[in-house]
Amino acid sequence: MSLEKYIGNENYESLKQRWQTSNSDNIKVTCIGSYNNGKSSLLNALIDDLENSTFKVSDNRETRLNKEVQKGNLIYVDTPGLNARIEDNEKVYQALQNSDLNLFVHNITTGELTKAEVDFLLYLKEKYPNNKDFLENIIFVLSQIDEMQDEENIKRTEEKIQEQIKNIFGSKAKILSLSSLRYIKGKNEGKNLLIKKSKLEDLKAELSKVTNNLKAVKKARQKKLLKFIEDYEDKLRKQIRENGELLKAAQREKEDRKVSLAMEISNIEANLANKYQQLRNI
Amino acid sequence: MFWLPILIGGGIVCALLSDDDDSSSSSSSYDYEADRRREKERQRSNVRDDIASYKSQVKASCRQRFNAEIDFVNNSQVQISKIDESKIEKCQEENLTLLKALKELENLKRA
Numbered sequence: 001m002s003l004e005k006y007i008g009n010e011n012y013e014s015l016k017q018r019w020q021t022s023n024s025d026n027i028k029v030t031c032i033g034s035y036n037n038g039k040s041s042l043l044n045a046l047i048d049d050l051e052n053s054t055f056k057v058s059d060n061r062e063t064r065l066n067k068e069v070q071k072g073n074l075i076y077v078d079t080p081g082l083n084a085r086i087e088d089n090e091k092v093y094q095a096l097q098n099s100d101l102n103l104f105v106h107n108i109t110t111g112e113l114t115k116a117e118v119d120f121l122l123y124l125k126e127k128y129p130n131n132k133d134f135l136e137n138i139i140f141v142l143s144q145i146d147e148m149q150d151e152e153n154i155k156r157t158e159e160k161i162q163e164q165i166k167n168i169f170g171s172k173a174k175i176l177s178l179s180s181l182r183y184i185k186g187k188n189e190g191k192n193l194l195i196k197k198s199k200l201e202d203l204k205a206e207l208s209k210v211t212n213n214l215k216a217v218k219k220a221r222q223k224k225l226l227k228f229i230e231d232y233e234d235k236l237r238k239q240i241r242e243n244g245e246l247l248k249a250a251q252r253e254k255e256d257r258k259v260s261l262a263m264e265i266s267n268i269e270a271n272l273a274n275k276y277q278q279l280r281n282i
Numbered sequence: 283m284f285w286l287p288i289l290i291g292g293g294i295v296c297a298l299l300s301d302d303d304d305s306s307s308s309s310s311s312y313d314y315e316a317d318r319r320r321e322k323e324r325q326r327s328n329v330r331d332d333i334a335s336y337k338s339q340v341k342a343s344c345r346q347r348f349n350a351e352i353d354f355v356n357n358s359q360v361q362i363s364k365i366d367e368s369k370i371e372k373c374q375e376e377n378l379t380l381l382k383a384l385k386e387l388e389n390l391k392r393a
Contacts, residue, residue, distance in 0.1 A: 002379045002380075002382035002383040002386060003382075003383040003386040003387060005379065005383070006379075006380065006383045007383075015390075019390065226391065229387050229390055229391050230391075232387055233384060233387050233388070233391075236380055236383055236384045236387065237384065239380055240377065240380045240381065240384070243373055243376050243377050243380060244377070246369075246373050247370065247373035247374065247377065250369035250370045250373055251370055253369070254365065254366075254367060254369075254370060257348050257349065257350070257365065258362075258365060260347075260348065261344065261348040261350055261362065261365070264340075264344065264347075264348070265352070265360045265362070268340050268352075268360050269358055269359060269360050271336065272333065272336070272337075272354075272357065272358035272360075273358045275329060275332060275333045275336065275358075276333070276357050276358050278329050279326060279329045279330065279333070282322055282325045282326050282329065
């Protein structure tokens with residue numbers, strides 16, 4: 001396929017997948033963030049896996065590939081940790097391209113966004129020239145509020161992070177602070193107060209807003225897909241122009257070569273005529 | 283009686299000398315012509331070698347400097363038998379695949 005050659009295998013596969021799923025009723029929710037920040041626990045809480053085991057939770061870096069689990073019409077995607085390897089960042093970016101809603105998980109106990117997280121957001125900023133589109137589809141989830149004693153401290157950290165986001169993208173983003181473990185514990189023990197204090201229901205409510213507005217989701221997908229195709233059209237047109245210049249240069253070079261060769265041939269013929277005359281004179 | 287051997291000896295020497303003279307004069311005339319022909323042939327051969335070497339040298343030089351193949355016709359005339367166009371062909375091929383890729387994208391948009 002000519003297209004695959006020029007846009008690269010991964011982008012081609014992504015385009016094919018997006019094309020096939022652009023009209024799907026399923027909604028993809030992708031979870032990104034540094035490893036050990038609670039991405040897997042959050043996803044387990046969202047799918048009500050009270051054993052916290054569908055998405056692997058570990059102190060070691062467990063998620064190396066994007067893992068998908070479907071519940072209802074929501075498909076949850078877990079991605080590798082951001083602070084691991086550059087090729088992992090690419091995998092995360094691929095997942096985001098096919099996603100309808102993104103959750104950026106940050107461990108609130110570590111304070112504001114880390115350098116690795118800021119670097120990744122800057123990397124995404126480069127990939128998404130239209131920051132508005134990116135910020136509309138992302139929720140910054142500050143996890144592990146159960147380990148924070150002070151509500152004020154949570155609020156201050158939220159503000160600091162909002163400031164960091166604004167510095168990067170120029171606009172504010174949606175931020176939700178919650179505790180997945182508190183939610184799972186509350187569910188396991190049937191304690192509604194714990195569930196309420198976990199604030200996970202707030203996130204579920206945000207997800208419901210998206211699922212209840214499937215028409216808008218599909219429209220956004222079409223818009224993203226069209227933009228993706230148009231970006232590649234521009235790139236291809238640029239390559240065609242550049243190749244056209246190369247072709248003209250190669251044709252000019254051939255003509256120059258022919259002129260020089262014709263001059264050289266005149267010299268050769270003159271030399272040969274002399275030599276044959278010399279031969280006849282003997 | 284005393285002079286007889288001397289006369290016989292002298293006669294033999296004269297005869298021998300006279301034989302030598304005859305042979306030297308006839309062989310000198312034949313060798314000159316042959317030598318002249320051989321010398322001319324040698325000169326022609328040298329020029330032919332020089333021409334052959336020159337032709338081979340300019341053929342190699344044209345291949346190296348102009349990416350072109352030349353042939354010799356009617357001894358001293360030269361014609362171009364092939365001139366390299368691989369860069370042009372590569373660009374044309376690239377252009378064709380780029381246009382195909384663009385068409386594929388346009389079809390996707392229309393679908």
